[in-house]
Amino acid sequence: xxxxxxxxxxxxxxxxSGAGAVPAAASALPAGGLPTTGATGRTGALDSALDRxxxxxxxxKFGLLLILAFAAFGLVGTLLIQMPAGVxxxxxxxxxxxxxVRPKYGGWTGILDQLQxxxxxxxxxxxxxxxxxxxxxxxxxxxxxxxxxxxMTKPHVNVGPTFFEHAPQHEQMTFHRAPADVLxxxxxxxxxxxxxxxxxxxxxxxxxxxRNHWQPWAGIAGHFSIVVILAGAMVGSMWGFxxxxxxxxxxxxxAVPTEPGLSIRLNSFxxxxxxxxxxxxxxxxDVVLTRDGQTVAQQQVRVNEPLRYGDVSFYxxxxxxxxxxTVKDAKGATLYSAGVPLAWTSNNGGNKVGTFSLPGQxxxxxxxxxxxxxxxxxxxxxxxxxxxxxxxxxxxxxKSIDQGTPTTIENLTYTFERExxxxxxxxxxxxxxPIVWFGCFLLVVGFMVRLFxxxxxxxxxxxxxxxxxxxxxxxxxxxxxxxxDAEFTSLVTDIRQAVTGPARS
Amino acid sequence: MGKLAExxxxxxxxxxxxxxxxxxxxALSGVRAARMAAAGVPxxxxxxxFTSGPRTASIGHYATLLGGLSVFAIAASLVLRTIATGHGPxxxxxxxxxxxxxxxxxxxxxxxxKYRQRVLGLLALPVALALLAYAATVPASIEPLxxxxxxxxxxxxxxxTAIVAYGSFTIAFAAALLYLIQPATGRWGLPKPxxxxxxxxxxxxxxxxxxxxxxxxxxVWADTAxxxxxxxxxxxxxxxxxxxxYGAYLHARVVRGWRGNKAALxxxxxxxxxxxxxxxxxxxxxxxxxxxLAGV
Numbered sequence: 001x002x003x004x005x006x007x008x009x010x011x012x013x014x015x016x017s018g019a020g021a022v023p024a025a026a027s028a029l030p031a032g033g034l035p036t037t038g039a040t041g042r043t044g045a046l047d048s049a050l051d052r053x054x055x056x057x058x059x060x061k062f063g064l065l066l067i068l069a070f071a072a073f074g075l076v077g078t079l080l081i082q083m084p085a086g087v088x089x090x091x092x093x094x095x096x097x098x099x100x101v102r103p104k105y106g107g108w109t110g111i112l113d114q115l116q117x118x119x120x121x122x123x124x125x126x127x128x129x130x131x132x133x134x135x136x137x138x139x140x141x142x143x144x145x146x147x148x149x150x151x152m153t154k155p156h157v158n159v160g161p162t163f164f165e166h167a168p169q170h171e172q173m174t175f176h177r178a179p180a181d182v183l184x185x186x187x188x189x190x191x192x193x194x195x196x197x198x199x200x201x202x203x204x205x206x207x208x209x210x211r212n213h214w215q216p217w218a219g220i221a222g223h224f225s226i227v228v229i230l231a232g233a234m235v236g237s238m239w240g241f242x243x244x245x246x247x248x249x250x251x252x253x254x255a256v257p258t259e260p261g262l263s264i265r266l267n268s269f270x271x272x273x274x275x276x277x278x279x280x281x282x283x284x285x286d287v288v289l290t291r292d293g294q295t296v297a298q299q300q301v302r303v304n305e306p307l308r309y310g311d312v313s314f315y316x317x318x319x320x321x322x323x324x325x326t327v328k329d330a331k332g333a334t335l336y337s338a339g340v341p342l343a344w345t346s347n348n349g350g351n352k353v354g355t356f357s358l359p360g361q362x363x364x365x366x367x368x369x370x371x372x373x374x375x376x377x378x379x380x381x382x383x384x385x386x387x388x389x390x391x392x393x394x395x396x397x398x399k400s401i402d403q404g405t406p407t408t409i410e411n412l413t414y415t416f417e418r419e420x421x422x423x424x425x426x427x428x429x430x431x432x433x434p435i436v437w438f439g440c441f442l443l444v445v446g447f448m449v450r451l452f453x454x455x456x457x458x459x460x461x462x463x464x465x466x467x468x469x470x471x472x473x474x475x476x477x478x479x480x481x482x483x484x485d486a487e488f489t490s491l492v493t494d495i496r497q498a499v500t501g502p503a504r505s
Numbered sequence: 506m507g508k509l510a511e512x513x514x515x516x517x518x519x520x521x522x523x524x525x526x527x528x529x530x531x532a533l534s535g536v537r538a539a540r541m542a543a544a545g546v547p548x549x550x551x552x553x554x555f556t557s558g559p560r561t562a563s564i565g566h567y568a569t570l571l572g573g574l575s576v577f578a579i580a581a582s583l584v585l586r587t588i589a590t591g592h593g594p595x596x597x598x599x600x601x602x603x604x605x606x607x608x609x610x611x612x613x614x615x616x617x618x619k620y621r622q623r624v625l626g627l628l629a630l631p632v633a634l635a636l637l638a639y640a641a642t643v644p645a646s647i648e649p650l651x652x653x654x655x656x657x658x659x660x661x662x663x664x665x666t667a668i669v670a671y672g673s674f675t676i677a678f679a680a681a682l683l684y685l686i687q688p689a690t691g692r693w694g695l696p697k698p699x700x701x702x703x704x705x706x707x708x709x710x711x712x713x714x715x716x717x718x719x720x721x722x723x724x725v726w727a728d729t730a731x732x733x734x735x736x737x738x739x740x741x742x743x744x745x746x747x748x749x750x751y752g753a754y755l756h757a758r759v760v761r762g763w764r765g766n767k768a769a770l771x772x773x774x775x776x777x778x779x780x781x782x783x784x785x786x787x788x789x790x791x792x793x794x795x796x797x798l799a800g801v
Contacts, residue, residue, distance in 0.1 A: 304652070
């Protein structure tokens with residue numbers, strides 16, 4: 001039986017032993033059972049434990065349970081109110097926050113807090129499940145690589161005769177033509193359908209054909225991408241920084257934290273509203289970025305248009321009123337002159353308040369704005385200046401001052417120049433972001449290819465018949481599925497037609 | 506233009522309702538046929554599907570026509586609304602609900618063409634109709650976009666991919682429900698469990714990558730507008746939970762002891778998570794609440 005097709009020599013050992021066995025390969029199922037080793041002694045026990053761990057991590061059932069566990073905790077985090085960032089680390093703020101939610105959760109408050117359910121995304125639960133999930137994903141991915149590689153480079157060609165009777169899709173055809181002719185015709189049909197064919201001749205011609213044989217790699221890439229994204233997130237949390245409370249009044253310049261030499265100045269902030277509805281239409285901060293006195297960037301920062309400089313980004317986050325205050329000492333030297341963001345609200349009167357400290361003085365200055373004509377202590381056109389000792393926090397003095405009138409308090413002259421605005425920026429540097437985007441790209445492309453591109457494999461067995469004709473069995477493996485069935489049927493029809501010629505009618 | 510969009514929306518809602526009535530009669534006719542078949546009267550029983558009586562097919566045909574009409578009317582409504590507002594019709598619950606209903610109808614008719622299982626329409630259409638009815642109750646006025654939403658490209662693509670995913674998940678839900686209410690051998694002449702299993706799977710095969718894309722595009726947008734690609738915002742987290750549940754389903758289908766009923770159950774749970782994600786805007790708070798002035 002002479003044929004001129006590519007023939008691959010397969011090591012006998014790689015042939016499936018069990019007759020009728022579905023060809024093992026990179027099918028998604030990992031080894032189900034845990035390996036049992038009869039080894040004894042310490043090394044043996046360790047090996048056995050590692051084997052068990054590996055078996056657990058590569059078990060899809062375990063992975064499935066981990067995914068569901070992660071989803072369950074995520075759901076809790078969605079439904080249960082979560083502590084805002086910053087509150088969790090501050091014992092006083094934490095207690096205050098818990099007191100606020102206590103009416104809602106009653107006696108459960110303490111328990112939920114103890115279980116870290118109010119900070120569930122930073123909890124040991126989610127971290128542990130996430131770590132196991134990552135380990136399981138890595139293990140499964142690694143576990144599948146050798147098999148996928150083997151299936152791609154050295155597919156099982158000889159699958160044994162009973163496979164052709166028990167496979168989900170199977171068909172037996174007899175022809176009056178010689179096996180070589182049938183093979184040539186069948187190979188042509190397969191080639192036209194973009195199948196890759198491998199044949200093996202041991203008296204019976206065995207045929208293996210697959211289409212999109214690289215597709216399983218897309219699944220591996222999709223799974224691996226999750227690890228990449230997690231790695232990117234870890235890089236970001238270790239080497240990145242974030243200041244989501246970076247405030248800057250109009251005309252003020254401030255150094256950018258952790259970036260030596262880099263300063264940002266706010267030229268102006270503008271908030272505009274739709275005339276009909278009063279809904280906000282735009283928030284714009286006009287900022288200038290300088291490095292060692294040299295302007296390196298200037299931009300109108302909007303909500304959807306952050307300023308990106310190198311790997312540092314500035315986002316429009318919030319805004320509010322500010323008071324420009326000038327402080328001079330007895331000799332007339334200016335100690336401070338800038339806009340003070342009135343970003344907080346006083347507990348007693350609901351006044352907008354802001355603070356700054358004076359260089360070389362043991363004093364924290366608080367600026368209190370008026371709430372309107374009804375405000376008993378601060379009249380419109382005034383701000384109150386409250387001084388506290390920086391070290392002890394003890395109040396020193398408080399006094400309301402008129403706009404434009406220099407007023408002496410504790411040997412220093414304070415002037416409330418005018419009202420202005422401040423912008424609240426979110427300053428972030430996240431070196432992990434490019435890694436995350438690469439992972440996201442792999443994730444989307446990997447799963448799209450894995451789920452949209454069909455991976456097909458079929459096997460054939462061609463034998464000569466005593467009458468000089470031949471018989472061809474073909475079978476495919478896969479779940480019963482109408483697409484697969486349809487493709488198999490049409491493939492069989494095509495082969496039949498190609499061998500016998502167009503149907504005569 | 507905005508007025509025309511509303512007329513098209515009303516027309517689409519009405520024809521969806523009429524189509525649903527058609528599907529109810531179709532199903533009743535089919536169940537009667539199944540009962541008669543059981544009693545020994547010869548009936549056409551599809552190899553994979555629904556038993557049909559003499560008038561069943563023509564009722565079904567009319568139901569499909571009406572449904573097709575509603576797809577066109579709602580598509581017209583969305584297009585007109587886009588022209589009127591100048592951005593993708595996804596900026597508030599009114600627009601997004603109509604778009605979700607449109608996604609469900611499109612997904613349903615894609616599956617009806619492919620699998621010819623009209624009984625699914627009996628479950629999918631009520632979901633679409635409920636969303637349209639919900640849209641009718643929320644303000645339809647055209648509001649200009651708040652700063653956070655002023656990103657036309659991402660607004661359109663991020664939500665459009667969500668619509669494809671949510672529409673597919675609704676079909677998977679319908680298939681799973683029909684799967685679970687009958688024994689493995691089939692009952693009431695309903696589509697065979699194997700077909701329903703396949704439909705559910707195929708719907709997730711389409712929906713899952715689109716949900717992946719939705720979440721990733723959401724992260725891209727968050728990185729532009731909020732300053733971080735992930736902040737455990739409730740809606741963000743809910744979409745991740747949904748993604749995980751459908752991811753679990755895809756694995757469950759190849760794990761012994763999980764395929765079949767448990768996998769179908771995951772599709773129901775997944776659809777619950779989808780609805781939670783969708784309606785989350787209303788009660789989550791967080792950065793996705795565009796109803797009022799939240800932060801920015």
